Amino acid sequence: MNIAELQTRLRDFAAQRQWEPYQTPKNLAMAMVVEAAELVEIFQWKTAEESQALDEATRTHLGEEIADVLLYLLQIADHGGVDIEAAVERKLGMNAQKYPPVSR
């Protein structure tokens, strides 16, 4: 996935719709959590087992919600001055330190 290219497309998309004044990191964070909750809604009444055996239509719906959250994350990073790939590597390193592997 080419993050910089997607961010450019999202900027262009917003510009063509004159959405720039709305695109503050604060507003984008709100929109992102709304989409995150729509993803949660898919699973709210499902059992653990049902959530592991999604039918085709639900998988398509899930893909839409994942995309919605991801696209807002890319915009938050773009407007907030965050390098996503560097942030991901850094976080993976922090997690490895915080949670040592279980010895067997």
Added chain:
Amino acid sequence: MNIAELQTRLRDFAAQRQWEPYQTPKNLAMAMVVEAAELVEIFQWKTAEESQALDEATRTHLGEEIADVLLYLLQIADHGGVDIEAAVERKLGMNAQKYPPVSR
């Protein structure tokens, strides 16, 4: 960003900690929205303007929260059988149809 490679690293990370039983899409969706809200928390008392002029420490913090949400999204997609890149392209197409550009 190599999504498939990141998903493999996240699977290995979970396996080494014996987290597999917890990694249902339902649980991962809950964890994802918790991280999404931690990202929102950064901006809750900031004005729109302040959210557009983050200092270095806040930008680092924001990067961590973006990474947390993204890493859970990758795991939800992996365990839920979603191809993220295809879902993103599909969603961008849907958005282009739903929101026509403003003519000038």
Added chain:
Amino acid sequence: MNIAELQTRLRDFAAQRQWEPYQTPKNLAMAMVVEAAELVEIFQWKTAEESQALDEATRTHLGEEIADVLLYLLQIADHGGVDIEAAVERKLGMNAQKYPPVSR
């Protein structure tokens, strides 16, 4: 507001629809955050000022989302064994200690 009476009504409502198997605290918490995000959605593209001057239709909509979140909170407390009024008083006391008043 009579909390115990509302909780009884909500239990009866769920029983009449055979929803009891779904009413775990885990599921109710997910449903609650979904409604919380629907409330956030009302404000996501509004300025601070606009959020302080809602029109009648938006105020009605806001009331519905507030009620949705509140009704799930009552059910979580009921099924989770929490006395809401005691919890509120305890939390107000904790907040008073955590945030001392500003002297003038």
Added chain:
Amino acid sequence: MNIAELQTRLRDFAAQRQWEPYQTPKNLAMAMVVEAAELVEIFQWKTAEESQALDEATRTHLGEEIADVLLYLLQIADHGGVDIEAAVERKLGMNAQKYPPVSR
């Protein structure tokens, strides 16, 4: 629970800390969803069964999060011009129409 009295106490509390400029419905909605997600966090790795058998410490923690969400709801209603009790009765009526009881 005396909602109007609690709302007055919360207004006084905020005034004594000079928090009024931050108390827009938009900001309060963000703070509310953050607390809602902290409640979700309690249950994220628990099974359905575990969520139904909380120990004393978890029940206390749950009470704190319920109170946090509720206190923000009261403030959103207060600052947004919503009568909570009327909204709850209205919503209960809407739900009764939307979801007819199951006949046996």
